[in-house]
Amino acid sequence: MNQEITYSQAQQKLEEMVAQMENNEIDLETLSQKLVEAKALVKLCEVKLRNIEDSIEK
Amino acid sequence: MQSINLSQLLYKIDETLQSQFGYQTFWIKAEITDVKKYESKRWCFLKLIEKKDEQIIAEMKATAWSQGYVFVEQFERLTQQPFTNGLQIVCKVKVKYSIKYGLSFDVLEIDNSFALGQIELQKQATLKRLVDDSNGQIIKDDEQYFTPNKRLKLPFVIQKIALITAQNSDGQRDFKNELLNNNYGYAFQVDEYLCQIQGDNAHENIIKQFEQIFASNIQYDCVAMVRGGGSETDFKPFEQYELAKLVAFYHIPVFTGIGHDRNTSIVDLMARQLKTPTKVAAHIVDHNFMFENNLLYQFNQIEQTIALKIDRAKQNLVNLKRLLQSLDPENVLKKGYALVKLNNKIVSNANQLKAGDEVETYIKDTKVVSVVSDVQ
Numbered sequence: 001m002n003q004e005i006t007y008s009q010a011q012q013k014l015e016e017m018v019a020q021m022e023n024n025e026i027d028l029e030t031l032s033q034k035l036v037e038a039k040a041l042v043k044l045c046e047v048k049l050r051n052i053e054d055s056i057e058k
Numbered sequence: 059m060q061s062i063n064l065s066q067l068l069y070k071i072d073e074t075l076q077s078q079f080g081y082q083t084f085w086i087k088a089e090i091t092d093v094k095k096y097e098s099k100r101w102c103f104l105k106l107i108e109k110k111d112e113q114i115i116a117e118m119k120a121t122a123w124s125q126g127y128v129f130v131e132q133f134e135r136l137t138q139q140p141f142t143n144g145l146q147i148v149c150k151v152k153v154k155y156s157i158k159y160g161l162s163f164d165v166l167e168i169d170n171s172f173a174l175g176q177i178e179l180q181k182q183a184t185l186k187r188l189v190d191d192s193n194g195q196i197i198k199d200d201e202q203y204f205t206p207n208k209r210l211k212l213p214f215v216i217q218k219i220a221l222i223t224a225q226n227s228d229g230q231r232d233f234k235n236e237l238l239n240n241n242y243g244y245a246f247q248v249d250e251y252l253c254q255i256q257g258d259n260a261h262e263n264i265i266k267q268f269e270q271i272f273a274s275n276i277q278y279d280c281v282a283m284v285r286g287g288g289s290e291t292d293f294k295p296f297e298q299y300e301l302a303k304l305v306a307f308y309h310i311p312v313f314t315g316i317g318h319d320r321n322t323s324i325v326d327l328m329a330r331q332l333k334t335p336t337k338v339a340a341h342i343v344d345h346n347f348m349f350e351n352n353l354l355y356q357f358n359q360i361e362q363t364i365a366l367k368i369d370r371a372k373q374n375l376v377n378l379k380r381l382l383q384s385l386d387p388e389n390v391l392k393k394g395y396a397l398v399k400l401n402n403k404i405v406s407n408a409n410q411l412k413a414g415d416e417v418e419t420y421i422k423d424t425k426v427v428s429v430v431s432d433v434q
Contacts, residue, residue: 053368
C-alpha cells in the first residue's frame with residue numbers, strides 16, 4: 001500500500017471498493033483479498049486522522 | 059492775564075459731559091485691542107477701536123468692571139475663545155470722565171450673541187474655503203466632512219503613535235496613562251512631539267510638529283493630537299485654516315482629543331474626533347482589542363470546522379467498517395450460510411457441478427468434503 005496516499009484518496013478508494021462489493025461487482029474469489037485491502041485502507045485512514053488530531057492539539 | 063487751574067477747566071468739561079450724557083448708555087460696535095484682564099479682581103482694561111481700510115479712525119479707552127466682566131467671562135465660556143485683541147464686539151457703554159484719568163467708557167454689557175455669530179460666520183467661511191480649495195477632496199455631506207485623512211485606513215493593529223501635545227499637560231498624562239496601563243497588556247510605542255498648543259501662534263507650533271513627524275520617516279500608525287487642562291477657552295488654534303488643511307491631507311490617520319465636549323473645531327472636522335485625550339487612548343486600545351477578538355473568533359471558527367470535519371470523517375470510517383464487516387464471507391458463514399468449492403474454486407453457479415464431483419463445503423469453522431450424487 002502506498003504510504004504517500006492522502007486521506008481523501010484513501011477514503012475515496014475505500015468507498016469505491018465498498019460500493020463494488022455491495023453491487024456484487026467483485027466475485028467471491030477476489031472478495032477476501034479486497035477485504036484485506038479495504039481493512040488496510042481503514043487502518044490507514046484511522047492513523048491519518050489521529051495524526052491530524054495530534055498536530056492540531058499541538 | 060487771568061488764568062484758572064487745570065482742574066477747574068477739567069471740572070467744566072466733566073460738567074458738560076455729565077449734562078450731555080449723564081447716565082445714558084449706548085450700544086456700540088467696535089474692535090477690541092490692548093486687552094488686559096485682571097482675573098482676581100474681575101476687571102478688564104481695553105481699547106475700543108474702529109478701523110477703515112486697516113487704519114484706526116476712532117479709539118477710546120474702556121474698562122469692564124465687575125458688572126461688565128461677567129460678560130467677558132460669559133463670552134469666553136460660550137465661544138471657547140479668549141476675550142482678546144482683534145475681536146469685534148457689540149457692547150453697552152457709558153461715557154465716563156475723570157479729571158485725573160480722562161475720558162473713557164465703562165463697559166456694562168457685551169452682546170455675546172453677536173460674538174457667537176461672528177465666530178460662526180468666520181468658521182463657516184474657513185470651512186467653505188477648505189472645501190473650495192481642496193479640488194474635490196474635502197466633501198461636505200449633511201454637516202459631515204469627508205477628508206483624505208479620514209479616508210485613510212487604520213492598520214489592523216495600532217502600535218506606533220506620534221503624540222502631539224503640550225509638555226507636562228493633563229492631556230499628555232491622561233492619554234499615556236489610559237494607553238500604557240490598558241487592561242489587555244498591549245504594548246505601544248509613543249513618540250512625543252511636544253509644543254505649546256495654546257496661544258496666538260499655537261497653530262504654527264502644531265504645524266511644525268506635523269512636519270517633524272513627516273521628516274522622521276517613521277511609519278507611524280496614527281497621530282494623536284491631544285489637549286487637556288489649561289484654559290477652557292483657547293481653542294482658536296484648532297479653527298485655523300492652515301492647520302485644518304494640513305490635517306485634512308495628512309498622510310497618517312489623525313485622532314483629535316482636544317478636550318472640549320460642547321463644540322467641534324474645524325480641525326476636529328478634518329480628522330477623527332474623539333473629544334478627550336482619554337477617549338483617544340481608549341479608542342486605540344479598543345481598536346486593537348477588536349482585532350484580537352476577531353482573530354480569536356476566526357481561530358475558534360477554524361477549530362470548530364476542523365473538529366466537525368474530523369468527526370464526520372470518523373463517523374464515515376465507522377460506517378465503512380460496518381459495511382465491510384457485513385460483506386465479509388466469514389461473517390456470512392456465521393449466519394448459517396455455506397460456501398461450496400470445487401477444485402479450490404468457489405461454486406457460484408450449479409452448472410459448474412456434475413454428479414461425482416468432490417466438493418468442499420465450508421460451514422462456520424468447519425469444512426465438509428462430499429461427493430455430488432446429482433445436480434437437479
